[in-house]
Amino acid sequence: MSQAQFPVAPDLAALERGSVLAPRFDAAGLIAAVVTHAQTGEVLMLAWMDAPALRRTLDTGEAHFFSRSRQAPWKKGETSGQVQTAATAAPATSASAPASTARSRAARW
DSSP states (O other): OOOTTSOOOSSHHHHHHOSSOOOOOOTTSOEEEEEEETTTOOEEEEEEEOHHHHHHHHHHSBOEEEETTTTEEEETTTTTSOEEEEEEEEEOGGGSSEEEEEEEEOOOO
């Protein structure tokens, strides 16, 4: 897990109000991600992201996370069909947790 894909904010003001996404990953290389419903604002989930998962989410528009129990990346809905499409992605206060709004797509049988 590496944070080399994202810049480091030079100071607290840049971290909290800067125009560049500069997430603060913890010592394990993870950051908590809060996902809310795009229309209602309801909290859907809290999950963990490493730098590659955050990059994949930003690049593809679909939610990717890092499983701490499996120590592996996972794409939301890969097995359940409940894919989350990222409507927005922005750092929350102090960039300690990305806040993302999502739209869920149910599996079609």
